Amino acid sequence: MFVKTTYSQAENLDKQVARFVFSENIPFRSVEGEEFVKLCGLLRPGYKPPTCRKLSGQLLDTIYEECENEVIARVEASTGLLILTQDGWSSCSNDPIIGHCFTDGKTSFLHSLIDSGSTINTAEYCFDLLDQAITEIETKYNKKVFGICTDNENKVKVRKLVNEKYPEIIVYGCSAHYESLLLKDFKREVFRLTDQMKVYGEALHKFQSDHCKLSDATHTWIGLLKNEDIKKDFSIIETRFNQAVEAPHIVAYLTDHRYADVHEKNLKNHNKNLKEAEDWLEEYDIGLLIQLEKYRLKDTEMYSSKMFNDRYKYKFSAVEWWTIKLKQFERDGSDLEAVKFAKFMVGLHSCVASSAGIKRWFSRVGVDWSKARDSLGHKKAEKLASIYRTKRKTAKSKDPKTARAFLAGISLPEPMTMEKSSISSDSSEDCGTEGDVED
Template sequence: MSAKQTIQVWLHFSKPNGEKRVKCLYCGQQLSVLNNSTGPLIRHLSRKHPTQQLIRRSSPQITTERREISASSSSTSATETVPAAASLPLANRNISQAVGTTTRPVYEYFTRPLPSSKQREIDRQLISMITKEYHPFSLVEDEEFKKLVKLLSPSYNLPTRQTVSHALIPTIYKETVDIVESRLARASAICLTMDGWCSRNNDSFFNITAHYIVEDNDRTFLSSDLLGCDSYTDRHTGENICEKINQTLSRLKIDNRIAAIVTDNASNMKLGVRTGGWCHWGCFAHSLNLRTQSGLKEKEVQVVVDKIKAIVRYFHKSSHVLVKIKEMQERLGLPIWKLKNDVPTRWNYTYDMIRRVLSMKNALISTVAMMNCCNVEMLSNEEWAIAEQSMDILSMFDMVTKTISAQKSVTLSSLIIYYTKLSRHQSSTNSSNLLLPVENLRHKLSMELLKRFGDIEDNELVSQATILDPRFKKFGFNDLSRYNKTVQSMYHKVANIKCDDITTSDLQEKSADVEKNPKTDKYSAL
């Protein structure tokens, strides 16, 4: 019997077109099928996709063996009658246990081949698990993982490591790129965030991420897609950064729809964005981090922070000391917590470190006193009070930092509100109850906020986003004159837009009607 009659190879390819060519459903390669020959298709699957199962319509060998089983069963005595196939344990019983004529397991005769569509679906989920959870490609060669997959789906054939890296991942990557490019082509405005850094091996990288609104199948949602994370060997100068941005935008054909680019406050980043003529906005969380770290460098506060860091380092260096402090927490009836380390580039990690030390204060003091530790210097009573009052001052900064770091919501329209809350929190604190170092910290933070964000309402991008946010509108502003100025600017922009339904003359007529009737909302035309 020929391969054409026994193997359903067409399940893995598209239907032939007018030029007698088919397309592989896995890698997209086109093959010729003149005279309906399946030989090239079978060779392509064997060479490029060896894990894909070729489903056979019939098998003379299996039919012959089934007849042998039937004949053997009929000749068996009544006490040696073979149990029905449905009652056989499929996983651990074979033919030799049933009739003693063959060693092939029973489930081979009853397991149906997995449909090609189901095979592809499981392949995609496997690749999604490997890429999203950062598993190695060698996972598919792990014996225990193979056993698990075989138990879950005996008919599924795991791809090899080479198939995963050379066929499945490139195919799914290309499909994902096509989806992102299709979304970007429909987006009317796009915001970019970008950053450059060096790895532990001193390898330089540069990444650009696009943020935009997607309207797809009667569904609107905010999407964030990574446009590129590439090794970058050039110097991180403003000119080179501008060239890198231009290359990425030109490749995706979105260079004329960039509303703004958000970066950190590094001078080369700001220069690169402004060289290209794009609107730049410094990362609010990064700016807030710099302001807060500047306040924590006040002399008396810095001494307390350094002592707390030394305490944390001491307890992390010795496993014996960690066991003792855990026992002390249990003895005092306190929650079993661990000390947190500080991260120099994230001020709120310093906040979390100090807050955790304050929560474990009694256990720390008791453990140090019991073990007579001479290598660690505990805080004095005044220093403990400075740490506690500083946490009250910094609590609002911590809350704003964590809120502004959201990834699934728009935060630009909230910046004026956050700045206002931070300023009012500093001014409402009762200075008479604060120790002098904490009062200096509060004053330094207030000055830093005013210096960096005092003119935030003058920023056109931020003020317009605040007005357009239905949660805030007019109430997001502290200065009513700045609100009116922003609305006036938006009104002129809308008036210059040519639409099919509303023309410029219609807007001018509405504007004239508003001026004649002062009681009417001046911007109801919008």
């Protein structure tokens, strides 16, 4: 029986077909397949599915805009500050792509994919792209970018350029990148180091998690330096430690309540790192350094001892802990420096330890922009990847215990011994594999 389909109904059906095709990574041409057209006819006689051209053009733009509005709502509702990541990638046809993603401390969002063409990726060019991304993100989401994580080889020069224009933004390196370099340091002895590689593999797994923040990365690096099973490698690890653990990492470690019992002891052999952290904070804002010392002294008027007990240690992340303190300072009418310090800490503890987030996005883009679809182009690939991640909300992404599962993998309060992580082995989000594409 023929069923009349109004224009409005057909439009809604077209959108739903598009959501299905995009979220399941189905080729566009499938909508013109004979069997799919028959299926639509059986489900609703009188309805004709969209053409491949309409699907890959008008409908892709419409659903992408729909997903963008969802992302804007989620970012605006989040309490964390934004951390930007930049990295490079080569597509299936060897197009040089520079990608940007950002995180609110919990979820990673793809911002842009840029085909750099024949342009040489100098520090100045990478900065120009970062500058553009910062402006676009802050305008679009009405939130400030607090930090930038990059494993760019020109990181020092990029940092200088960023800090000249954005002195309030912190720039730091990727711990997962330095851990990978550490593994390469041992590649000639791979057979002798089979057991030791398990230790480094567990550390890398930690660094690549979106839930691993600067303080967690610092604790993990210290765990490597205290692991007797790899004692003969300490000098090499120390070199990579000094490259990976920068001033912001040390400040984050000192101000993470979960490590309050051990951070002073663990850093006693790293006086140079401590001095660099204090100098950096003094240059950034001397008022913050004064507040840091009050925190380290456990000023009882500002930091009640109950805030450091096990209930707070295991129940709240560092971002949540400092958000509580921020609200408390504001409620109690504390001095502006204390409020400013708490706001800074919320931002600092939102900083992810690695640029693995953008690599996971590249993995997702690579699935859509495959050799079979090499004519897709980076803009459509960017839209498809964003739609896929937004529409495929798994039970895991909705589970508020996800971060807790990660934290459970960190032995507290002692430094990690790098034993087998308690993170589920099916946690593809942290592994950087093709399956690692869910929120």
